[in-house]
Amino acid sequence: MSTAAANDLSIASRGERHSLNADALKRSERGEQVRLLALTLPALLLVGIVALAPIGWLSGLSFVGPNGLTLVNYQRLIHPSYELTLITTFQLAFLVTALCLILGYPLAYLASQMSSRGASLVLLCVLFPFWTSLLVRTYAWLVILQRRGLVNTWLRDLGVIDEPLRLVHNFTGTAIGMTHIMLPFMVLPLYAAMKNISPDYMRAASNLGASPIRAFWNVFVPLSRPGIFAGLIIVFVLSLGFYVTPALLGGGRVMMWSMQIERSIAVYSDWGAASALGVVLLVITMGILWLVSRLASIGSFMERA
Amino acid sequence: MLQHPVSATGITRLHRLWLYAIASAVIFFLIAPTLLVIPMSFSSSRFLEFPPPSWSLRWYHAYFESVEWRDATVVSFEAAIGTMIVSTIVGTMAAYGINYSRFGAKRFVQIALALPMMIPVILTAVGVFIFFAPLGLNNSLTGLILAHSTLAIPLVLISVTAGLKSFNANQEMVARSLGASRIRAFMTVTLPQIRYSVISAALLAFITSLDEVVISLLIAGGDKATLTRRMFLALRDEIDPTIAAISSMLILLSIILMASSQLIRPNRT
Numbered sequence: 160m161s162t163a164a165a166n167d168l169s170i171a172s173r174g175e176r177h178s179l180n181a182d183a184l185k186r187s188e189r190g191e192q193v194r195l196l197a198l199t200l201p202a203l204l205l206v207g208i209v210a211l212a213p214i215g216w217l218s219g220l221s222f223v224g225p226n227g228l229t230l231v232n233y234q235r236l237i238h239p240s241y242e243l244t245l246i247t248t249f250q251l252a253f254l255v256t257a258l259c260l261i262l263g264y265p266l267a268y269l270a271s272q273m274s275s276r277g278a279s280l281v282l283l284c285v286l287f288p289f290w291t292s293l294l295v296r297t298y299a300w301l302v303i304l305q306r307r308g309l310v311n312t313w314l315r316d317l318g319v320i321d322e323p324l325r326l327v328h329n330f331t332g333t334a335i336g337m338t339h340i341m342l343p344f345m346v347l348p349l350y351a352a353m354k355n356i357s358p359d360y361m362r363a364a365s366n367l368g369a370s371p372i373r374a375f376w377n378v379f380v381p382l383s384r385p386g387i388f389a390g391l392i393i394v395f396v397l398s399l400g401f402y403v404t405p406a407l408l409g410g411g412r413v414m415m416w417s418m419q420i421e422r423s424i425a426v427y428s429d430w431g432a433a434s435a436l437g438v439v440l441l442v443i444t445m446g447i448l449w450l451v452s453r454l455a456s457i458g459s460f461m462e463r464a
Numbered sequence: 465m466l467q468h469p470v471s472a473t474g475i476t477r478l479h480r481l482w483l484y485a486i487a488s489a490v491i492f493f494l495i496a497p498t499l500l501v502i503p504m505s506f507s508s509s510r511f512l513e514f515p516p517p518s519w520s521l522r523w524y525h526a527y528f529e530s531v532e533w534r535d536a537t538v539v540s541f542e543a544a545i546g547t548m549i550v551s552t553i554v555g556t557m558a559a560y561g562i563n564y565s566r567f568g569a570k571r572f573v574q575i576a577l578a579l580p581m582m583i584p585v586i587l588t589a590v591g592v593f594i595f596f597a598p599l600g601l602n603n604s605l606t607g608l609i610l611a612h613s614t615l616a617i618p619l620v621l622i623s624v625t626a627g628l629k630s631f632n633a634n635q636e637m638v639a640r641s642l643g644a645s646r647i648r649a650f651m652t653v654t655l656p657q658i659r660y661s662v663i664s665a666a667l668l669a670f671i672t673s674l675d676e677v678v679i680s681l682l683i684a685g686g687d688k689a690t691l692t693r694r695m696f697l698a699l700r701d702e703i704d705p706t707i708a709a710i711s712s713m714l715i716l717l718s719i720i721l722m723a724s725s726q727l728i729r730p731n732r733t
Binding site: 195440 | 483487491497500504561570576579583587588614674678692695696699703708711718
């Protein structure tokens with residue numbers, strides 16, 4: 160835009176004679192830009208009208224009561240059962256995010272150190288769950304963790320336990336299943352960040368006398384921070400709004416915020432409560448993302464300085 | 465072999481054994497549970513023990529003989545193909561516009577089109593339900609395709625933008641300066657060169673719709689129930705082994721789609 164404008168100016172300053180031409184050029188350039196942006200219109204209209212506008216409408220709905228504007232829908236959220244849901248949701252999100260980091264970091268690290276053929280094999284294994292239905296993977300855990308499932312049978316055969324453990328339809332099963340689903344979202348950004356770390360840094364640390372472990376902790380891990388950050392945020396935000404896996408593996412005993420929304424519509428047809436619950440989830444999610452984008456831009460600013 | 469240093473800090477494979485062990489365990493955790501469903505689906509028992517007491521095709525028979533499951537499968541595939549067509553076309557257009565536009569407004573377009581990826585799906589689902597109710601689009605194929613497209617467009621956008629970034633736009637300019645119209649130049653010069661990213665975008669859009677659960681749960685009732693909706697509702701009540709058979713077929717489909725998206729890619733090495 161600015162270079163085009165500068166060109167136009169220099170052409171215009173050369174004399175009256177060119178200005179007609181310059182105007183035409185400018186107009187055709189602007190027309191070109193408008194046409195390019197118009198290409199995004201169908202997508203924008205589809206997403207805007209079908210997905211975004213209704214969410215805006217839903218948010219507005221949360222402030223409307225039978226007698227006009229009101230906060231009554233939000234006041235009703237101050238209730239022990241909602242408080243419990245909020246705590247469960249955050250507990251699960253934190254736990255799953257931490258587990259994903261612990262499991263994902265070694266895998267991403269190894270993949271980043273391997274030859275390109277080895278690494279693409281590992282990445283294929285990480286991508287496989289991405290292409291497999293979420294429902295199928297959740298079902299798999301249901302089968303494995305159930306009373307007569309694989310884990311209980313093996314543990315009993317080995318003589319570790321006498322009575323089958325309750326592994327599913329509770330918090331434990333939900334956490335295991337969610338970690339499995341979220342793990343690729345952690346590994347991929349970690350790998351991308353680690354791939355950008357030049358081995359020269361590690362070699363330098365080693366030449367300066369750092370032990371391999373020290374070089375890893377003091378050089379490699381700090382350099383992989385952008386990937387850690389991105390992975391943590393993606394997994395945490397997705398976990399906060401997760402519905403399918405907790406609904407199936409929790410067996411009704413684990414109540415997530417998103418399930419509370421579905422329930423207030425399907426069971427109670429309470430649109431006021433559903434919309435207020437939705438706004439809370441939206442504000443928390445968007446708040447985290449906004450905060451992170453602020454932090455990230457400060458971070459990149461400091462790196463440049 | 466084991467004594468050979470593999471890292472810049474002189475670590476040998478032997479030192480790394482524990483790392484290989486952990487990484488293998490994590491990969492096992494990622495892959496094995498899903499694949500385990502396949503042998504389970506050939507079990508003759510209702511109770512999905514492992515290993516199955518004896519082998520049979522009874523759950524596959526149960527699936528193919530059920531009109532409900534078959535109808536749901538048809539709806540799911542129709543929705544997935546519709547979503548693939550709509551979101552690939554609309555998303556590729558948007559990616560092209562955003563990539564070459566120099567208006568500042570394109571930042572907002574980018575953010576708006578990325579939002580469906582970040583907003584919890586349950587919210588999109590509830591919003592769509594309210595919006596569709598007065599239009600009579602709930603429980604309709606059109607509604608399903610429109611709603612699923614909003615989820616698929618961000619993915620198409622990412623994939624096609626990546627393709628356009630590695631394409632030299634001057635080639636299209638040359639075609640146009642030689643007299644080709646913009647559309648003709650795009651179709652004959654640009655599209656063939658970014659086809660890999662467009663095809664993998666289409667495959668992603670297809671699988672996104674096929675696997676979508678939450679929106680279908682709210683807006684796809686009656687005779688327009690999708691496969692995932694029926695599976696979800698069945699799973700909430702009991703562990704029906706028919707689902708093992710369906711899951712195995714879905715896993716096979718995923719492997720085929722994933723393999724094709726890998727195979728069509730040009731060799732980068």
